[in-house]
Amino acid sequence: MVRPRLHLRALTRKLLRDVWEMKSQALAIAVVVAAGVTMFVTYLSNFDSLVRTLSRYYERQQFADVFAGATRAPGPLAARIGAIPGVDIVDTRVVADVTLDVTGLDEPANGRLVSLPSPGAPALNRVLLRRGTWPDPARPDDVVASEVFCEAHGFGPGDRVAAIVNGRRRQLTIVGVGISPEYVYSIRPGDLFPDNRRFGVFWMQRAALAAAFDMEGGFNDVALTLAAGASSDDVVARLDRLLEPYGGRGAYTRALQVSAWTIENELTQLRMFGLVTPxxxxxxxxxxxxxxxxxxxxxxxxxxxxxxxxxYGNRTIGWHYVQWALVIAAAGALAGVAGGAWLGAKMADLYNEFFRFPMLDYRVSPGVALWSVLGSLAVAAAGALAAVSRAVAVPPADAMRPDAPARYRPSLIERLGVARRLPQAARMVLRTLERQPVRALLSMLGIAAAGAVLVIGLSFIDVMDVLIDEQFMQAMRQDVTVTFVGPRSADAVHAAARLPGVMAVEPQRVVPVRLRAGARHRTLAIIGLTPDASLQRVVARSGAVIPVPPAGLVLSRVLGDVLGVTPGDSVRVEVLEGARPAFDVPVAALVDDSMGVQAYMARDALHALLREGRTVSSTALKVDPRDLAQLHLTLKALPAVAGVAVREATLRNFRQTMAEHMNLIIAFNVGFAAIIAFGVVYNAARVSLSERSRELASLRVLGFTRDEVGRILLGELAVLTLLSLPVGAVIGYGLGLFIMTIFNNEVYRLPFAITAQSIAWSWLTVVGAAALSSIAVRRRLDRLDLIAVLKSRE
Amino acid sequence: MTRLRRSRGLLLGLTALGALVAVALWPSAVTVDLTTVTRGPLSVTIDEDGDTRVHHRFVVSAPLAGRVERIDLDPGDTVTQGAPVARLHAEPAQFLDARSRAEAAAAMEAARGLVGRARADEQRARAALDLATADLAREEALDASGLTTRQALDTRKSGVATAREALNAAGFAVAAATADLERARARLLPASLDGGGRTITVTSPVDGVVLKRFLDSESVVPAGAKLVELGDPRHVEIVADLLSSDAVRVRPGMRVALTEWGGDRAMGGVVERVEPSGFTKVSALGVEEQRVNVIIDVDDDRAAWTAMGDGFRVEVAITVWHADDVVTLPTGALFRDGTDWAVFAIADGRARLTRLTLGHRTPLAAEVTAGLDAGARVVVHPPDTLADGDRVTPRQ
Known part of the structure; x- marks a missing residue:
């Protein structure tokens, strides 16, 4: 039986055989390509899937374009809002933040109640019901709860949650579990991270909600969609004017809505990582x-x-050799696409924890896969082209002659006279390196790249540690922050001091304002602090504590940049509550802080500006841990309390979330860095071995031991690896700094930090990977067929 | 030779690796804020809001119903004892409606008739008297001639007396009827603001200052209506309402620091009295509480706070406990280790968990009764990653 033979062209057969010859090197290269492609596919397929899912979700559930809140506006205003040119659909609602008493949670939680029109579905920001039913109009306390909250507590239809609604305790019955495009990312205002155990969104019937908050016939929240071609700035300005007499708090577009903004940011990061890392x-x-x-x-x-x-012509031969590169790259790319598809699915699952979509339709789009393969092929071809064109251009006669020997010259160090005491192996290593300085440099940079990847990856841990220290140990040192429903008189401070377990109280006055400088403006809240506060303080990224001056504003530096003001300039402060006065206030200082856009002022100065007594909006409390449970019980029952933030709980949540992802991140970083380091060192060693096999074999024949010969070959790699360590650390530091600066935005500006420990770990990893590949090459060296090598003509 | 070199090279490599591992695993020093435990005074205070109150207040009210003239005194004016505060005019008569007017007119006619009748009666009585007198004269003439009996004479005499009294009675009846007529006529008099011109001046009972003016425009007031409140703002006390559980700890004589009254320094005061009964009040946070008023006297230099009036807000800090020389440390350094209080004390550059017993505690500092000595350095607001035995470096 004659076995059918593959009718391949001769060159193709040669190609396959040659690639098989260098299979371990090819494998190392292919793995590096695979790693890059995996990253590309993972990030960009997730980006792709998120974008697609998002746009479909937003459209189906009619996610609004413009949002605005007010204190209380009359129902008929909705018609006037609808008459604004450019406005398509208007949906007015009643929204309220309440304290929750959740069984199983000591401290009070926060809930956001959003009204559902009864009957019918809301016109905009529609809720998608996942389980259960819509509330029965006959039962005002029925609610639809957000899915992430229910999952965090294991609640379902039939469970009850107690809420302090406008001073009275009500038992809300969960009849349905739902999600909404407005709360894809549901986070309590003021938090760093979503805490689904302590914050939930509940959709309640409008009649019941309006009755509880004295909103019958009125609304305090409006959402609207824009018609095609409408100017959002124009609509926002007009909406603000309409709502101003009713306590309007400033309208904003979808781009600034918390959930949408966070997702956009995430997408930008995904795209950035997806392009840079590969x-x-x-x-x-x-x-x-x-x-x-x-x-x-x-x-x-x-x-x-x-x-x-x-x-065979030049081009054919050239193409044949380029195909080597392409085959290797293609193998790596295909493995990378498969790996990326798998990893991407895992990452999509991770996204589902934070962002709740009806269904995250994760797919590796053909475009992404195609681009990744084409990209790797192109890069491989580029790498190969230079080498191939040079090799192929040599005329045949020259090519048949052995290559001219390399230049013989003592190395620089020897010429300097320092080398007298160096062993021979060292001198050989130095000469080899000097003979091909460019290649040595590039190899070193390749290993340094591995080091840099590790430094960047491990720095993430250090950055988080610095951030935690800055936010939770420096800036916010109180145990509990209690926010009141509206400003309270100064008596509230004494009342807070009498709560169980309270050891110290620091009052704050928080005023919602719009800061205006020229044509630029920002809506935020000025936080009035006591001047020598020891619990809540203003801390810069450098760790310095900024004392609040007796008069004038202290702004985040990014806010100063946005408004275009420097210390000494004045900003117009338009107060958005009460009598809504406006003043010009000088900027006393800019603070380079990490989180958010903040504005601070001395409490007394703020009171003087608002011409009020010592009113209080919130208090920072230091609490005896023994009485914490009692305090929570009391706080749950106080009608004046709007929200409670417990530092320990927030910190624990933060650390837990970080820890979950940290291990993953570290594992991948170490893995990828090891792949790169291994790949570079292995290939460099193999190439070096191949080039010098004759010399090394001669040495062996002359009587040098395997160890001695091994040292000559591997010494070169050792020197490169050692040199690459500091270079890699420097590149990693610089790149890390650069990445942090790029990711600086108005919400966070993390400081780049790396500890000596992390650098030591990165070095150990690189050295380890290099050592492993050296061992592999050493084994090959040991098994060198001396006779065959010596007989080779070269 | 080569073996020595080789092993030296190997040794070098291994030491370098070891150093790297050491750096990787070496726990770094935690940066902390430090403070020193000191000896010094400590006061435990009860802090509350209070209001000023003029001690002796006099509410001047209208002694009777009437029309009060416009009160020209403004709050802040000084008055001396006996100075006029307000002028009161007698209350004018009421208006009459049509029916009452008709009734009154009819009543006047009736009275007029009665006057006529009374006058007629008087005339009749006068006539009777004249007759009786003539009869008596005749009888006396007969008696002089001895032609009549004694009885007849006596009868005539008593007749005269009776007639005289009847005339008197008739005269009185005329007067009464005339008075009734006047009364009926008076009911029909037009209402006049003057009411007869009677004025009463209400005077100030003390030297003092007008604190409040309840009425300023002219009006008709019932008896007892409040007109002005007077007092002497030089004698001002502070009233602070404390939680009943806090009031139990306060005794008369305790020192009080008064702040946030608008001046540049705190004033001194002393607790004068703790009222015996409490009352219910809704706190600023919305819960009902039982509160007790504590009266505080200001014993500081009065000249420093002359601008302080009545009903001004003051923050009071009543010192319920004070010690001059105790070991104290900031409360920011305290945390719980199980059921005990503890701090991280620094020893040899390391943080050591040290249990303490605390005495009195204020929001800023706590008294250490056992566990630490003055001069010890402790960590303020320790990070939660700090453990016993960790190396620490002070933050710059």
């Missing part, structure tokens, strides 16, 4: 490929000459 990997892969191919081609000189002599 770039690093693919460049390293291209570099390794170039070196490996150069060597392989050098070995193939004779064959190239023979092929040329036989009549």
């Amino acid at each position: 770039a690093i990997f693919l460049s390293v892969a291209a570099f390794i490929l170039h070196i490996a191919l150069t060597r392989a081609l050098a070995l193939q000189r004779g064959q190239i000459a023979a092929l040329k002599a036989l009549g």
Whole structure:
């Protein structure tokens, strides 16, 4: 039986055989390519899927374009809002924030009650019911609860949650579980991270909600969609004017809505990482490929000459060798696409924790896969082209001759006279390095790239530690922050001091304002602090505590940039509550802080500005842990309390979330860095071995032991690795700093930080990876067929 | 030789690696804020809001119903004892409606008739008297001649007396009827603001200052209506309402610091009295509480706070406990270790968990009764990652 043979062209057969010859090197390169492609596919397929899911979700559930809140506006105003040119659909609602008493939770939780029109579905920001039913009009205390909240507590239809609604305790019965495009990312205002155990959104019937908050015939929240071509700025301005007499708090577009903004930010990051990280990997892969191919081609000189002599043209031969690179890259890319698809699905699951979509339709789009493969092929081809064109251009006659020996010269160090005491192996290593300085430099940079990847990855832990220290140990040192429903008289401070377990109280006055400087403005809240506060303080990124001056505003530096003001300039402060006065206030200082856009002022100065007594909006409390449970019980029952933030709970939540992801991030970082380091060192070693096999074999024959010969070969790699450590640390530091600066935005400006420990770990990893590949090469060296090598003509 | 070199090289490599591992695993020093435990005074205070109150207040009210003239005194004016505060005019008569007027007119006619009748009666009585007198004269003439009996004479005499009294009675009846006529006529008099011109001046009972004016425009007031409130703002006391559980700890004589009254320094005061009964009040946070008033006297230099009036807000801090020389540390350094209070004390550059017993505690500082000595350095607001034995460096 004759076995059917694959009718491949001769060159193709040669290609396959040659690639098989260098299979371990090819594997190393392919793995680097695979890593890069995996990252590309993971990030960009998630980006893609999120964008698609998002736009479909927003459209189906009619996510609004403009949002605004007010104190209390009359129902008929809705018609006037609808008459604004450019407005398509208007939906007015009643929204209220309440304290919740959830069984199983000691401290009070926060709930946002959003009204549902009864009967019917809301016109905009529609709720998608996942389980259960809509509330029965006959039962005012029925609610639809947000899915993430129910999941966090294990609640379902039939469970009850107690809420302090406008001073009275009501038992809300969960009859349905739902999600809404407005709360894809549901976070309590003021928190760093979503805390689904302590914050939930509940949709309640409008009649019941309006009755509880004296909103019958009125509304305090409005959402609207814009017609095509409408100017959102124009609509926002007009809406503000309409709502101003009713306590309007400033309208904003979808871009600034918390949930939508966070997702947008996440998408930007995904895209950025998806393009930058693979770039690093693919460049390293291209570099390794170039070196490996150069060597392989050098070995193939004779064959190239023979092929040329036989009549194969330059282009054919060139294309044949480029195909080597392409085959390796293609193998890596395909593995990468598969890996990316798998990893991407896992990442999509992770997204589902934070962002709640009806269904995250995760798919690797053909576009992403195609681009990743094409990209890797292109990069590989680029890496190969230089080497190939050089090798192929040599005329056949030259090619058939052995290559001219390299230059002989003592190395620089020897010439300086320092080398007298160095062992021979060291001198050999130095000369080799000096003979091909560019390649040595590039190899070192390749290993340094691995080090840099690790530094950036591990710095994430350090940055989080610095952030935690800054936010929870420096800026916010109180145990509990209690926010009141509206400003209270100064008596509230004494009343707060009498709560169970309270050891110290620091009152704050928080005023919602619009800051205006020229044409630019921002809506935020001025926080009035006591001047020598020890619990809540203003802390800069550098760790310095900024004392609040007796008069004038202290703004976040990013806010100063946005408004275009520097210390000494004045900003117009338009108060958005009460009598809504407006003043010009000088900017006393700008603080380079990490989170949000903040404005601070001394409490006394703020009182003087508002011409009020010592009113209080919130208090920072230091609490005896023994009485904490009692305090929570009391706070749950106080009608004047709007929200309670417990630092320990927030910190624990933060740390837990971070820890979950940290291990994943570290694992991937170490893995990828090891892949790069291993790939570069292995290939460099193999190439070096291949080039010097004759010399090394001669040494062996002359009587040098395997160890001694091994040291000559691996010493070169050791020197490169050692040099790459500080270089990698520096590149990693610089790149990390750069990335942090790019990700600076109005919500967070994390300081870049790296500890000596992290750098030590990154170095250990690189050294470890290099050591592993050295061992692999050393084994090959040991098994060198001395006779065959010595007989080779080269 | 090579073996020595080789092992030296190996040794070098291993030490370098070891150093790297050490750096990687070495726990770094935690940066902390430090403070020193000191010896000094400590006061435990009860802080509350209070209002000023003029001690002796006099509410001047209208002694009877009437028309009060416009009160020209303004709050802040000084009055001396006996100075006029307000002038009161007698109350004018009421208006009459048509029916009452008709009734009154009819009543006047009736009275007029009665006067006529009374006058007629008087005339009749006068006639009777004249007759009786003539009869008596005749009888006396007969008696002089001895032609009549004694009895007849006596009868005539008593007849005269009776007739005389009847005339008197008739005269009185005329007067009464005339008076009734006047009364009926008076009911029909037009209402006049003057009411007869009677004025009463209400005077000030004390030297003092007008604190409040309840009425300023001219009006008709019932008896007892409040007109002005007078007092002497030089004698001002502070009233603060404390939680009943706090009031139990307050005794007369305790020192009080008064702040936030608008001046540049705190004033001194002393607790004068703790009222015996409490009352219910809704706190600023919305819960009902039982509160007790505590009266505080200001014993500081009065000249420093002359601008303080009645009903001004003051923050009071009543010192319920004070010690001059105790070991104290900031409350920011305290945390719980199980059921005990503890701090991280610094020893040899390391943080050591030290249990303490505390005495009195204020929001800022706490008294240490056992566990630490003055001069010890402790960590303020320790980070939650700090553990016993960790190396620490002070924050710059």
